[in-house]
Amino acid sequence: MNQKISRRDFSKLLFAGAAGSALGLSALPGMGRAADRKRVVVVGGGFGGATAAKYLKKLDSSISVTLIEPKAVFYTCPFSNWVLGGLKTMEDIAQRYAVLKNRYKIDVVADTVVSIDALKSVVKLKSGKVFGYDRLIVSPGIDFSFEAINGYSRKAAEAQMPHAYEAGPQTVLLQKQLHAMKDGGKVIICPPDNPFRCPPGPYERASLIAHYLKEKKPKSKILILDAKDKFSKQGIFTKGWEKLYPGMIEWRGASTGGRVLKVDPAAMTVTTEFGDEKGDVVNVIPPQKAGKLAFDAGLVNSSGWCPVNPVSFESLIHPGVHVIGDACMAGAMPKSGFAASSQGKVTAAAIVRLFNGEVPAAPSLVNTCYSLIGPGYGVSVAAVYKLTAEGIVSIKGAGGLTPMDADDDQLSQEATFARGWYNNIAQDIWG
Ligand SMILES: Cc1cc2nc3c(=O)[nH]c(=O)nc-3n(C[C@H](O)[C@H](O)[C@H](O)COP(=O)(O)OP(=O)(O)OC[C@H]3O[C@@H](n4cnc5c(N)ncnc54)[C@H](O)[C@@H]3O)c2cc1C
Incomplete structure (x- = not known):
């Protein structure tokens, strides 16, 4: 899953990253000074797409952001195992788009994208509607190889x-x-x-x-x-x-x-x-592969996943189209909701820079993942990633795993943190 970057490209990325910071979110000179109203279309209102849409608006409210997602209610996979265990209900894992629509002024369209014309910079929806874009973000999740x-x-x-x-x-x-x-x-x-x-x-x-x-x-x-x-x-x-x-x-x-x-x-x-x-x-x-739209739009390579520039998550196949979340090849990062959300933030920041004629900053990406073994027995893994010539790699010594000899108090605390993790990420994305 790791993509190698040529030495020349890597030097360019590092130069770009000189002013970078955690997540590349701070220090965005020129924020909000885009001369004309730029249009970003985001496909998929899950962990990657909804984060990217919201953070674009947070970084530069002048950007016109359209989020296309067929489901009125998005049930999160995180905590769906808790539903099976009888610890949560389906309503507990239901997320909606009212805040993104009303508070962040994102145009949320309940529809499915059926095609992407990357040359003309337009997407076509199932309803027949067509949307033009300056930048497109695609976060369609996975499909199954039945x-x-x-x-x-x-x-x-x-x-x-x-x-x-x-x-x-x-x-x-x-x-x-x-x-x-x-x-x-x-x-x-x-x-x-x-x-x-x-x-x-x-x-x-x-x-x-x-x-x-x-x-x-x-x-x-x-x-x-x-x-x-x-x-x-x-x-x-x-x-x-x-x-x-x-x-x-x-x-x-x-x-x-x-x-x-x-x-x-x-x-x-x-x-x-x-x-x-x-x-x-x-x-x-x-077995799994990138979501169907990624195949239909020719965004995948022979691996069944989408190769991207790890700085901006721009497709290596179609310029102007960014692919994030489970569908993309993100080196050492796992296919997780937290990783998808982290990539959504990095991509939003990169697009704002690009709109302002600047080079995207080299990002730091993160992942934290909790698993529950029993109601008071949680475990976690966390990692921080950096960009090297080998692509996105995890930083040794940053993050870690619940120790094998963790005592009952620590395991119980991890279970409490898991609940906090869900509330925080859901609020950060849809709240
Ligand atoms: C059982 C289980 C437990 C998990 N637990 C965790 C956890 O604890 N922590 C964690 O970080 N991750 C967890 N994950 C992983 C997490 O759910 C995924 O990694 C995450 O959802 C990926 O985000 P995404 O944006 O790529 O895709 P998704 O969140 O799946 O969003 C994709 C969205 O795109 C929409 N879409 C697809 N095609 C189109 C189209 N053509 N037009 C418009 N919209 C479209 C879909 O309707 C969907 O809403 C878990 C997964 C599972 C299965």
Whole structure:
């Protein structure tokens, strides 16, 4: 996922970054002095897009910002596992656009972008409307490679085997299936290989489903059939499972029978190299790629993700189009909501500079990610990133992971911080 930058390009970036600061947000000389009213269209009102739209307005309210998002209510994936665990409701993870519209004067359009003409600088919507732009920001999130798993399909995900990796109806379906399951039932979770959205997500999910089962259906089991041989925060998760849910969660890696070859949604079976497993609830999370619009607009390369200039997140394929969030290739940064939001801020700052005839500043990017293993048992990982000739890399010694020997107080405090994290980021983006 790392993109190399040529030495010449890197020197240019460093020169540009001489006046840079954390997130590149301060010291924006010329803020608000754009001669004519510049137009930015933002596609996608999720973590990346909504942040970029809001911060453009915060940095220069004279810019005309249009945010195009088909959903009136955006359910966040962060905390959707908490809904499965019975710790939050769908309403708790619902975000709306009223503040962006009314307070920040962003033109929020409930529609879907169907095409981008990067040469003419226009986007076309499903309704037939056309919007011109000076700069376009695309944050469409992910799409799923259903065909990578024999027998799996969008239809199967909507009927028998939800992925629940986009929050909303998929979360509700998985929750209903868990509620309907008998005590003593088996839940199978099938996480994909890297790279995918929220690396600790499937394991937080296993933890919080285990919490629900321990309370309501304690004879039940969870089997994780993984396409990888190791996963994010593995030691900490495994320790937490042994402590809170002894004997309930079994994890099998790719080389020990975890790799899923085939599913049969009618029979509720999953086939691996080691044989068939039958589940009462089967959560298949397929391999992922950039959101469909990124493919339709020719913004992806052969990896299935979008290559970008790491300073401004401008596409390396279509100038004038910036791609942020899960869809872009951001070096060492994970595909997380916090990372997407961080990239949204950097991109907003870069665009304001570009409008003012200045060079974007080299950014510092950050990521913080909390996972809940039980209601009073949280863990976290944080990282700070810098730009080098190797692309975006994490800074050694900055950030860190919950220590393996953290005591109960620390773990409980992490769970409290996780709640604060959600409230802060939701307020920062949609509030
Ligand atoms: C179970 C789970 C738990 C997670 N937990 C965390 C967590 O604790 N912390 C964290 O930081 N991250 C977490 N994540 C990851 C996080 O949800 C994503 O990384 C984040 O949503 C990515 O932001 P984005 O802007 O790229 O995409 P999204 O937030 O998915 O937004 C994309 C938006 O674009 C819209 N869109 C798509 N195509 C079009 C189009 N053609 N026209 C108009 N609009 C369009 C979609 O409707 C959508 O609203 C979790 C993910 C999952 C699945």
